[in-house]
Amino acid sequence: MNNPLARFYSWQVNSGALDGWTSYHLAAGAFLCKIFQWLNWSDVWCVLGVFIIGVAWEIFEYIVEGTEETYGTKEKWAWNTATDVFVETAIAWWMVL
Numbered sequence: 001m002n003n004p005l006a007r008f009y010s011w012q013v014n015s016g017a018l019d020g021w022t023s024y025h026l027a028a029g030a031f032l033c034k035i036f037q038w039l040n041w042s043d044v045w046c047v048l049g050v051f052i053i054g055v056a057w058e059i060f061e062y063i064v065e066g067t068e069e070t071y072g073t074k075e076k077w078a079w080n081t082a083t084d085v086f087v088e089t090a091i092a093w094w095m096v097l
Helices: 004-015 022-038 043-065 074-096
Strands: none
Touching (some): 043 074
């Protein structure tokens, strides 16, 4: 596994940045952005709306699930949270370009 892309993917999985729920966050970001576009929100508010809901969801997850209890370490929790918010906001940004 000397391929740099494979090493990067392996690091993402081992660090907790990517997990089985990342694809759901990506899909939710796209879905919410499309809803906001249908509601004629400006491009900035579409992306900000996805970001705000994503942060609110991560706060909810933190309250309900905790950190080490679910992810093993606070570092894995932090990587996972940052990645979740990033992917859902990035897809929304991509959709408004």
